[in-house]
Amino acid sequence: MPSSPQDVGSKMTPGDKIILAEYRGLLTKTEQDSQSEYDKAVLALSGGALGLSFAFTKDVVGTKDLIYSSLLLAAWISWALSSTSILFSFLTSQQALRKAIRQLDKRTSEEDVEEKMDRPGGWYDCFTAGLNLSGGILFLVGLVMMMLFVSFNLKHMNESSKKETKILNEGHLVPVAPITEKQQSLAGKIVPKEPPTATRKITVTTEETTKKTTTETDTQ
Numbered sequence: 001m002p003s004s005p006q007d008v009g010s011k012m013t014p015g016d017k018i019i020l021a022e023y024r025g026l027l028t029k030t031e032q033d034s035q036s037e038y039d040k041a042v043l044a045l046s047g048g049a050l051g052l053s054f055a056f057t058k059d060v061v062g063t064k065d066l067i068y069s070s071l072l073l074a075a076w077i078s079w080a081l082s083s084t085s086i087l088f089s090f091l092t093s094q095q096a097l098r099k100a101i102r103q104l105d106k107r108t109s110e111e112d113v114e115e116k117m118d119r120p121g122g123w124y125d126c127f128t129a130g131l132n133l134s135g136g137i138l139f140l141v142g143l144v145m146m147m148l149f150v151s152f153n154l155k156h157m158n159e160s161s162k163k164e165t166k167i168l169n170e171g172h173l174v175p176v177a178p179i180t181e182k183q184q185s186l187a188g189k190i191v192p193k194e195p196p197t198a199t200r201k202i203t204v205t206t207e208e209t210t211k212k213t214t215t216e217t218d219t220q
Contacts, residue, residue: 047083093128
């Protein structure tokens, strides 16, 4: 007949309990380190994605012929909310640790140590877990939105360039609005002016002729 968990626990030696306690502490520390690295990664990726999307939109796609700009706005909002969630998770995590310490102090001060203890950290711990999960989900949502936006706009840019190339190859001219009768009548009344260089040349020639005549008269 297999033994129950209570029998197994009762058969554990003090040395086994120490080993289990150390192993549990190692798992707890590993979980905390992993959670810290996760928070840093999501925060860095969300902030970097915001900066890259600004540069990509300005230098590659441009701002004149944007299509589906709502996707770009949704990506920015998702990444901003993702970063905000991770930042708030730092605060709630601190509050959860403080509450867990108070719970442990209260438990050790009571005589009835067999009483079941509440969830360590209380609702702060639940809120921290929810913020961490939402931060990762919002980052992925923003990434999908940005990929769709880039795909649609690059396709639009390729189609526009193909149309322009086709127009140039076929030799199509840009249509010009016809000239009205009023514009034609005004154009007929304009008298072309002589270039100022010709008048200046004639004036200089006249002055040189006058000087030459005066010199001949004095010589006679």
